[in-house]
Amino acid sequence: MRAVRIAFISALGALCLITADAARADVYGKIRGTVTDPSGAVVPKVRIVATNTTTGISTSAISGSDGNYEFLQLAVPAIYTVTAEASGFKKFQVDGIHLSLNEIFVENLHLELGSVQETVSVSEQSLAQVETTSIELGAVINGTEIVNAPLNGRNFIDLMKLQPGVVEASDSRGGSGLGNYSTNGSEADQNSYLINGTDNNDLPLNEIQINVSPDAIAEFRMVTDTINPEYGRNSGAIVNAIIKSGSNQFHGSGFDFYRDTSLNAKNFFQPTPEVFHRNQFGATVGGPVWKDHTFFFFSYQGYRERAPESSGDCGCASAGTVPVFTAAERSGVFQSAPGVTDIGSSGKVSPFPLLGEDNAMHPAGTPYSAIFPSGTIPAADINPIAKTLLASIPAATVGSNYEFNPIV
Numbered sequence: 083m084r085a086v087r088i089a090f091i092s093a094l095g096a097l098c099l100i101t102a103d104a105a106r107a108d109v110y111g112k113i114r115g116t117v118t119d120p121s122g123a124v125v126p127k128v129r130i131v132a133t134n135t136t137t138g139i140s141t142s143a144i145s146g147s148d149g150n151y152e153f154l155q156l157a158v159p160a161i162y163t164v165t166a167e168a169s170g171f172k173k174f175q176v177d178g179i180h181l182s183l184n185e186i187f188v189e190n191l192h193l194e195l196g197s198v199q200e201t202v203s204v205s206e207q208s209l210a211q212v213e214t215t216s217i218e219l220g221a222v223i224n225g226t227e228i229v230n231a232p233l234n235g236r237n238f239i240d241l242m243k244l245q246p247g248v249v250e251a252s253d254s255r256g257g258s259g260l261g262n263y264s265t266n267g268s269e270a271d272q273n274s275y276l277i278n279g280t281d282n283n284d285l286p287l288n289e290i291q292i293n294v295s296p297d298a299i300a301e302f303r304m305v306t307d308t309i310n311p312e313y314g315r316n317s318g319a320i321v322n323a324i325i326k327s328g329s330n331q332f333h334g335s336g337f338d339f340y341r342d343t344s345l346n347a348k349n350f351f352q353p354t355p356e357v358f359h360r361n362q363f364g365a366t367v368g369g370p371v372w373k374d375h376t377f378f379f380f381s382y383q384g385y386r387e388r389a390p391e392s393s394g395d396c397g398c399a400s401a402g403t404v405p406v407f408t409a410a411e412r413s414g415v416f417q418s419a420p421g422v423t424d425i426g427s428s429g430k431v432s433p434f435p436l437l438g439e440d441n442a443m444h445p446a447g448t449p450y451s452a453i454f455p456s457g458t459i460p461a462a463d464i465n466p467i468a469k470t471l472l473a474s475i476p477a478a479t480v481g482s483n484y485e486f487n488p489i490v
Contacts, residue, residue: 109279109324111159111181114152115190117145117166124149125193128168134160136329138374158183158324159224159301164191172196175203182222183303183324186215220305221245225326228296236339236362236383238296239263239275242319247306262289265306265319272318278325288316297335297366298381300326328377332369339363360387403483406475411482414459425450426457437462 113132117125128145132153137160145151156162162179171193181187188211194202228238242248242263251262251270262270271288274281284291302323305313313320341360348355364383371378410417416425428450437460438444438453476484 109183109322110155110157111183112152112154112186113156113162113164113179113181113189114150114186115188116149117151117168117191117193118149119171119193120195125168125171128166128171128191128193130164130166130191132156133163133165135163136160136331137327137377138330156181157327158185164189166191166193167198168193169198170195171198172200172202173198175201176206177203178206180206182224183301183322184216185222187211188215216310217308218305218310219307220303220320222301222303224301225296225299228299228302233296236296237293238299238302238323239290239293239321241302242273242304242321245304245306245319248319263319268318270318272316274313274316274318274320276320276322279322282323290321294323294325295364295366295381295383297337297364297383298325298379300324325381326366326368326379328368328370328379330370330373330377332367334365334367336365337363356389358389360389361385403480405482406478406484407472408478408482412472412477414461414464416454416457416459424457425454425459427451 117128117130119125124145126145126147126149128149128151129142130145130151131140131142133140134157137157139157141153141156143151143153159180159182162181164176164179166174172195174191174193176189176191179187179189189206223241223244228241231241233240242265243250245265247266248263251264262273264270265273273288275283275290277292277294282291283289302321305320305322309320339360339362341358343355343358346355346358362383362385364381366379366381368377368379370376431447431449432444432453434446436444436448436453439456439458439460441460444453478484
C-alpha cells in the first residue's frame with residue numbers, strides 16, 4: 083500500500099509539473115467582449131459561460147462594472163459556445179466560435195429584455211473576424227491543411243513557405259541549406275520552433291529538434307513580424323505547433339506514405355532509376371479517460387528508407403569502391419608487385435607449422451618468404467572458415483576493387 087501511495091504521489095507531482103509548464107507557455111486562446119442592453123448601456127454582474135463543444139469543459143466569468151468580461155486561458159484549437167444569463171433579460175447564446183492558438187476573439191453580447199427562459203441564439207460559424215487586438219503579423223495553419231498538403235518527407239516546417247516573406251535558405255553550392263527558412267530578411271537560423279509553447283530548437287544548428295508527425299498536430303501558428311516580447315530569443319519567425327488532444331468521442335487515423343524505385347524518373351544518362359524505397363507509416367488515437375474531465379491522445383510515426391548515398395557538390399548519387407581479393411588472390415596467389423612487400427618477400431615468421439609451396443611441412447618460426455617464395459599459398463593452408471567468408475565477399479570489378487552504389 084505504501085508503494086502505491088508513493089507511485090500516486092509521484093504521478094501527481096509529475097502532473098503538477100506538466101500543468102505548471104503548460105500554464106507558463108502561451109498555448110491558449112482568449113474570448114472577451116462587452117455586455118450591453120438594448121439601449122447600448124453596459125450590463126454588470128452577468129454570468130457568462132464558455133463551453134468547449136468537443137470536451138464539454140465549461141469556464142465561467144462575471145462581467146465587471148464596465149460590462150466587460152474575459153476568458154484568459156481557453157484550450158485551443160476548439161469551437162466554443164458562449165452563453166450569458168441575467169435577471170430581466172433573455173438568455174443570449176453564441177455558437178460556433180472557432181478559437182485558434184493565441185487568438186483573442188472579441189464577442190460583444192447584446193442582451194434583449196425578456197424572461198431568462200427565452201433564448202436568443204446567434205452563430206459565428208460563417209463570420210470572419212478582423213484582427214483588432216494584436217500587432218503581430220502571422221497566420222494559423224490548421225491540422226486538415228497540414229495533413230492534406232503534399233509534404234515530401236512529411237515535414238510540417240515546409241509549410242512555412244506558404245507565408246509571404248519566407249524564402250528557402252541556400253548554401254554556397256546552390257543546394258538547400260540546413261533546412262531552415264529566412265523570414266522577412268532575417269537569417270535562416272534565426273527561427274524559433276515550439277511545441278505546445280515549449281522550446282523545440284536544436285541548439286548547435288538552430289533547426290527544429292523534433293519533427294512531429296503531421297497527423298498529431300492540431301494546428302501551428304507562425305508569427306513573422308512585430309513579435310511580442312513573450313517570445314524573444316530569435317529574430318526570425320516563431321513557429322508554435324499544438325499537439326491534438328482527446329475529446330469526449332474516440333477518434334484516430336492510420337497512414338502509410340510510400341515511395342518506390344518503380345515510381346521514380348531517371349537521369350537521362352542513367353540506364354535505370356536509382357534505388358529508392360521509403361515508408362512513413364503510423365497512427366493516432368485519442369478519446370476520453372473520464373468524460374468532460376480527462377482525455378488522452380497517442381501518436382506514432384515510423385520511418386524506413388533505402389536510397390543511394392549522395393556526395394559531391396551536385397548532391398547526386400555516386401559509386402563507392404572497396405578493395406577486395408582479385409581472382410588470383412582467391413586462388414591463393416599473392417605475388418609481389420615492384421616496391422611492395424608481399425607474402426613472398428615478407429621477413430615475418432609463421433607462428434605455426436605450414437605446408438609450403440614445395441609440399442614440405444615447415445615448422446613454426448619459418449619466414450613466410452621461405453614457405454611461399456613465389457607468393458602462392460597451397461589450398462591445404464587455407465582455413466575452411468576463411469573459405470566460407472571469402473565466398474560472401476563479391477569479386478573485384480575494377481582492378482582489385484569492388485565498385486558499388488552504397489545503400490543507406
